[in-house]
Amino acid sequence: MTARRAAKPRRPKAPRTEGSPARKDPRERLRRILFLVPYAVRHPGIPVRELSRRCGCTEKELLEDLDFLLGVGSPPFAPDDFLDVYVEGDRVYVALHQSFSRPPRFTESEAAALAAAARALGGEGRDRAVKALRDSVPRDRRASFDELVQRIYAGAPPARDSVLGRLERAVAERRAVRIAHHSASREAEVERIVHPWTLAQRFGHWYLYGLDPARGRALAFRLDRVRECTVTDERFDAPGEADLARARLFSEPEGDPVKVRVGPTAAAWAVSRPGLRLVKRERGGRVVVEAPGAPAEWTMRFALSLGGDAEVIAPAAARRHFAELVRRTLDRYA
Amino acid sequence: MQKDQRLLDLAALLLKAAEPVSWREIQEQFRDDYAGRGEAAIRKFERDKADLLELGIPVRWVAGDEDLPAGYLIEKDEFYLPDLKLPPEDLALLYVAGSAALANGTFPYARDLAHALNKLSFAARAPGASEAAAAATRQLSSTDGAEGHEAIAARVEELSRAMAHKKRVHLVYLGAERRERTERDVDPYGLFQQGGAWYAVGWCHMRKAIRTFHLARVESLAVNPAAPRTPDFASRKDFHLADHATRETWEYAHHPPVRCRVRLHAPLSTEVVASFGGRAKVEEEGGGAVVEVEATNAEGLLRHVLGLGDRAEVLAPRDLRARARDVLGRLAKGLA
Numbered sequence: 001m002t003a004r005r006a007a008k009p010r011r012p013k014a015p016r017t018e019g020s021p022a023r024k025d026p027r028e029r030l031r032r033i034l035f036l037v038p039y040a041v042r043h044p045g046i047p048v049r050e051l052s053r054r055c056g057c058t059e060k061e062l063l064e065d066l067d068f069l070l071g072v073g074s075p076p077f078a079p080d081d082f083l084d085v086y087v088e089g090d091r092v093y094v095a096l097h098q099s100f101s102r103p104p105r106f107t108e109s110e111a112a113a114l115a116a117a118a119r120a121l122g123g124e125g126r127d128r129a130v131k132a133l134r135d136s137v138p139r140d141r142r143a144s145f146d147e148l149v150q151r152i153y154a155g156a157p158p159a160r161d162s163v164l165g166r167l168e169r170a171v172a173e174r175r176a177v178r179i180a181h182h183s184a185s186r187e188a189e190v191e192r193i194v195h196p197w198t199l200a201q202r203f204g205h206w207y208l209y210g211l212d213p214a215r216g217r218a219l220a221f222r223l224d225r226v227r228e229c230t231v232t233d234e235r236f237d238a239p240g241e242a243d244l245a246r247a248r249l250f251s252e253p254e255g256d257p258v259k260v261r262v263g264p265t266a267a268a269w270a271v272s273r274p275g276l277r278l279v280k281r282e283r284g285g286r287v288v289v290e291a292p293g294a295p296a297e298w299t300m301r302f303a304l305s306l307g308g309d310a311e312v313i314a315p316a317a318a319r320r321h322f323a324e325l326v327r328r329t330l331d332r333y334a
Numbered sequence: 335m336q337k338d339q340r341l342l343d344l345a346a347l348l349l350k351a352a353e354p355v356s357w358r359e360i361q362e363q364f365r366d367d368y369a370g371r372g373e374a375a376i377r378k379f380e381r382d383k384a385d386l387l388e389l390g391i392p393v394r395w396v397a398g399d400e401d402l403p404a405g406y407l408i409e410k411d412e413f414y415l416p417d418l419k420l421p422p423e424d425l426a427l428l429y430v431a432g433s434a435a436l437a438n439g440t441f442p443y444a445r446d447l448a449h450a451l452n453k454l455s456f457a458a459r460a461p462g463a464s465e466a467a468a469a470a471t472r473q474l475s476s477t478d479g480a481e482g483h484e485a486i487a488a489r490v491e492e493l494s495r496a497m498a499h500k501k502r503v504h505l506v507y508l509g510a511e512r513r514e515r516t517e518r519d520v521d522p523y524g525l526f527q528q529g530g531a532w533y534a535v536g537w538c539h540m541r542k543a544i545r546t547f548h549l550a551r552v553e554s555l556a557v558n559p560a561a562p563r564t565p566d567f568a569s570r571k572d573f574h575l576a577d578h579a580t581r582e583t584w585e586y587a588h589h590p591p592v593r594c595r596v597r598l599h600a601p602l603s604t605e606v607v608a609s610f611g612g613r614a615k616v617e618e619e620g621g622g623a624v625v626e627v628e629a630t631n632a633e634g635l636l637r638h639v640l641g642l643g644d645r646a647e648v649l650a651p652r653d654l655r656a657r658a659r660d661v662l663g664r665l666a667k668g669l670a
Contacts, residue, residue, distance in 0.1 A: 106415065113442060116442065129418075133418070151497055153524065300643075307633065
């Protein structure tokens with residue numbers, strides 16, 4: 001290598017704009033670039049919009065990144081030594097990738113975050129997946145990975161590993177499952193065939209979400225109520241975009257949400273609980289909260305769990321139901 | 335030259351090089367950046383190497399031998415993300431778990447998690463159905479617009495960084511029941527999630543003990559800005575996050591241990607049994623069950639049992655059963 005950087009003028013670049021990602025966090029931009037170049041190599045002609053969505057940035061930021069890349073290359077900085085990523089007709093192409101054809105290994109925090117998430121969901125392959133993540137971190141950083149992964153606990157798996165492992169296989173292979181599930185509405189165990197589209201998590205609970213062919217609609221089943229699961233030979237087609245656009249874990253609640261008045265002792269605790277919304281603060285440190293989207297039954301049990309420091313105040317029907325629940329529970333202590 | 339450009343140029347040079355690149359050659363090629371013979375140039379280069387490593391790019395020094403000159407290189411095998419070679423169900427686990435965590439809006443190292451999920455498409459031969467399932471997971475698990483989420487997400491992120499670099503943090507914290515506002519320095523040891531809420535555990539310099547902090551009650555948080563690359567504390571070998579994260583509310587140390595028994599009425603659901611945690615003894619009985627736990631905070635157990643409604647009742651100790659009856663009696667009277 002005899003040529004010098006100074007000997008080769010860099011290609012002209014557009015002036016930087018105020019608030020560009022480089023000013024926000026240069027390292028974040030580098031990480032994005034180390035993904036976007038190989039991704040565009042693998043998907044020639046990918047639309048700008050799709051690439052920016054994949055990269056988690058705006059189209060404007062992506063175009064600024066591409067502009068920045070015009071000046072990146074390796075010595076001796078001959079024309080062919082620069083990265084050549086260009087946009088033509090709103091699509092992105094890579095002419096010269098300068099060895100950035102695959103992304104770099106996981107950093108220890110990337111792998112540790114993914115490992116912590118995987119350990120919280122669980123499944124028979126959990127340890128295998130965590131080991132594979134560890135092996136994908138640069139050798140020098142594996143000790144840091146080991147330490148970080150011990151510093152995050154994102155929850156206990158919601159069901160037995162065997163149940164979760166089978167569900168994960170069924171999701172990956174698009175196979176129907178037969179589940180034995182405790183139905184909260186019927187207060188009994190029921191068997192169902194489900195086409196498992198995916199697993200999802202809300203308010204600290206995991207759900208199996210998929211089509212129940214017997215009922216002809218997609219439903220959510222709480223995973224901690226699934227006692228058993230069998231993968232069948234029946235395969236199902238991927239859900240369409242329209243099906244996914246309509247997908248909801250909970251049906252829209254009818255009428256006004258249940259409102260709970262919480263006394264001063266439990267107020268701070270109630271306000272900090274995920275899923276609850278503060279409606280108003282009252283004199284004496286009391287608060288009124290509601291749980292948008294949560295079933296009325298859940299909100300009533302929540303009020304009971306505050307040990308006498310909370311009561312359902314509205315709507316009137318919910319207050320009557322709460323009074324009945326309190327009476328039935330009190331009868332247990334007769 | 336801007337630092338981000340220099341780092342990419344350096345990576346491109348070392349990736350393309352067929353053999354190790356000497357320090358002198360690097361200096362020649364990056365004259366404006368690493369010029370001079372002094373320590374300053376070396377230190378700047380070492381900082382860049384450290385930054386590249388933080389991006390997942392390991393730059394190595396190779397001592398010369400008769401075949402190769404001494405110098406720096408990036409080994410391609412050590413640079414490129416390998417195929418994880420995982421079966422489809424394990425990929426589904428990673429995609430779905432990672433996507434749900436990200437969509438929930440509050441997860442340690444959330445930005446890193448987003449990058450990891452992106453990279454995953456390169457680490458799997460045919461993610462197909464798992465990638466599609468992950469998109470559905472994101473939509474179903476999304477908490478976009480949830481009140482207070484952004485503030486908690488920011489605290490989780492700050493604490494993640496502080497934890498990784500072992501930096502002390504200064505907290506303004508609102509206690510739950512005593513409702514007092516306190517300020518304290520904390521060495522963050524770990525983060526855990528319980529019931530959808532995030533907690534930090536660490537050494538509290540005010541209480542001179544390990545304490546747990548509900549992040550929704552952290553009013554402000556500042557990471558010690560001094561010497562960002564120098565740790566403020568060392569890891570404790572005797573600290574195990576699971577001891578704190580899996581502790582049930584009735585296991586908080588408020589009084590000496592008391593054996594408590596709870597009846598779960600039929601029909602029994604796995605969810606209700608599981609809610610008593612892994613240390614509970616469960617004996618099934620006539621379609622229902624009797625659960626036995628050791629409580630050091632009986633009030634916590636009472637609240638848990640009350641939250642189960644008429645599906646459960648406290649059997650023992652007698653005074654806790656009386657307290658349950660009293661609470662329910664007062665509630666019933668107020669609602670009449």
